[in-house]
Amino acid sequence: MEQLKVLFVDDDLNLGSFVTTILETDYNYKVHFQNTLLGIDSIVQTLAPNIIIFDVEIGKENGMDKAQDIIAKHPHIPLLFVSSHTEDDFIIRGINIGGNAYIPKPLSIPVLVSYIQRFTTNKQGQFLSVSGYQLDLQTNDLFHENNLLKKLSPFEKNALELLMENPNKIVSKDQLFEKLWEHSLVPENNASLHNTLSKLRDLFKDQKVLQIDTVRGVGYVLNTHVG
Template identity: 65%
Template sequence: MEQLKVIFVDDDIHLGDFVSNILESEYNYKVHFQNTTIGIKPIIEDFAPDVIILDVEIGDQNGIETAKDILTRHPQIPILFVSSHSEEELITRGIDVGGNAYIPKPLSIPILVSYIKRFTSNIPVEQSLIISDYRLELESNNLYYKNRLLKKLSYFEKNALEILIQNPNQIVSKEQLAEKLWGHSLEKRNIASIQNTLSKLRNLINQNKSIKIDTVRGVGYLLVV
């Protein structure tokens, strides 16, 4: 079986060596560790990682801004943030730029590995979903309207729209969205990210007046077709 490839970026060299050794020796992952974001772009191109683990603060470098830049070039690569900071605003920013998870330090290796497995699993999915004149390509995250590309969606936009399209004219609860986006039950810190994601989707599907996303106050959202 081909080794799963991980890039781990953290300014704590001892932590980096510790995590890298365990992932390589116990899970048979191929790990590239570095303690700076300098030179990360060519490394990503050359190493072709399946997942990137990124500290929110790497010395005086901003991991969230780095992730934002990475995702404009490689939107298909899952990014897992790690941090000793637990401020709600920081977590929301990390998720809003496209991060797949925010894992607190001190790191639990089993929890870290469970997130790696979740976001790198190769579960077969339908190639595309179609509703009205919209087509969502599930592998590329591209959203089309009348065969015209509207946008390459972020991970959260794609997954939120996917569950809405799969449940037309049915209420999709915030709990369902949280399970789809994060793999766990709804937490207070996630609500702002859900609202922000749905707002972006509304702006994208305003080309066709026969389809809209309604808010069901206190419950969730409804894709009206």
């Protein structure tokens, strides 16, 4: 199984070192610890974490304001707030801006891990990932490097799901017809299939790391060997 990636943002260096060591040693997580907000947008983009843990105050900066911005840009990444501030108004704001949980300090590692597992176990099962693209199977949202590209139509989602489950392999027209219409090839649905695949191709043309190729008379291939 792929290592779970955690981004931990807190200005307490000792806490950061302690939490990082425990999560990596005892739980085999890959942890990136950050004690400032400097370059945080780039870090989220590059690391593509499975979950983010965020202090509500980072030095003199307001962690909640930045977390709100991150949640807006990357709504599919769960974010947990941690803080010594346990007043109701802090907790209420943290949840209202989209935080998945608000965990008081001092941190209990077992409690923290239980929240990490709660908000990542289901997530890992609901996403398909190929070459930096992620398809949310529950919401039909397609992301590239954590940026939302489009909410797919049911036809687009079902066709792309089948292709992403079989990268670099031929997916026959019969397989696609079964996935989209729950029956075998029907000629009058050919135009709808071609239109669906054309829309998906347009989503990949800018990044040039994926493309849908036609295998004449057989089917289609989601090709990751582009360029």
